[in-house]
Amino acid sequence: MSKSFDMELFLAGVLIGSHAxxxxxxxxxxxxxxxxxxxWQRKNPWTWQKKHLVWFLENRLREHSHATHYYYLLTIRLLARRLETSWVFKL
Structure with missing residues (x-):
């Protein structure tokens, strides 16, 4: 049995700001x-590539507002920082 990936623990080192x-x-x-x-059957962020996050922004958020895109972009930038990559994401 595999253990689920703890996203909160993964992001703990880069999370800043208020509790909310x-x-x-x-x-x-x-x-x-x-x-x-x-x-893509990739449950662990360590196995993600930039194309996976770009796909999420372009396809899964297609019907969402500009504000929603922005907030997800901030989260994706935190993920990239935690993965210690040089990926750049734009709106």
């Missing part, structure tokens, strides 16, 4: 994680 902001980032990161796991 930190909770929003964790919640959104879990949504991103589920979407990528469904599409």
């Amino acid at each position: 902001t930190r909770q929003r980032h964790v919640h959104q990161a879990k949504i991103i994680q589920v979407a990528i796991a469904e599409r």
